[in-house]
């Protein structure tokens with residue numbers, strides 16, 4: 001079961017972080033549009049997008065530190081034991097947050113390399129939503145500390161970020177997850193902007209975390225869940 005949000009041309013594509021939509025458009029050679037429908041022998045689209053803004057993406061610590069950490073070098077294994085959990089973010093002042101208590105309740109004593117968080121409400125609009133200036137739900141620091149303590153190496157969530165949209169550059173969940181103030185968890189990854197259909201039950205799965213091979217802090221990704229037969 002595919003839990004990715006694909007990247008497509010135009011305004012209906014999911015979006016966050018105040019930039020325009022992704023573009024997938026044919027190149028032009030001397031004013032001729034390189035597309036079969038325009039008489040060319042091939043379709044030859046150039047793609048312009050931002051992995052953090054435009055769909056499911058997996059990132060490394062390179063997203064929040066000066067030193068370069070490429071996802072294509074950090075992620076060398078692609079199958080992980082994962083737990084899919086569903087949480088209803090709790091109101092905290094003007095925000096909605098996911099707390100350690102909620103994760104503890106959902107995960108209990110299960111040991112998993114990856115945790116896939118589906119937030120409620122969970123409707124299809126998550127695949128097309130324009131998230132800029134919406135103050136989406138995020139994880140509290142104690143929630144992230146709990147995951148790190150449990151040994152979770154790969155965190156996946158159906159929101160644009162594990163942090164608050166506006167946090168004065170703090171990115172506390174990112175920094176805590178990668179332990180940037182101590183020994184950096186270089187091989188740990190965060191995947192944002194997933195969509196977990198309501199047809200998928202909570203529980204244990206094999207996760208195949210596929211990425212596009214960009215040397216960058218983040219890249220579009222395609223997480224796939226395989227049900228474990230018992």
Ligand SMILES: N[C@@H](CC(=O)c1ccccc1NC=O)C(=O)O
Nearest residue numbers: 017052164165166167168169170
């Ligand atoms: N939360 C940060 C901003 C932030 O994270 C950000 C801002 C612009 C473009 C991208 C951002 N983060 C993206 O992944 C802040 O409020 O300073």
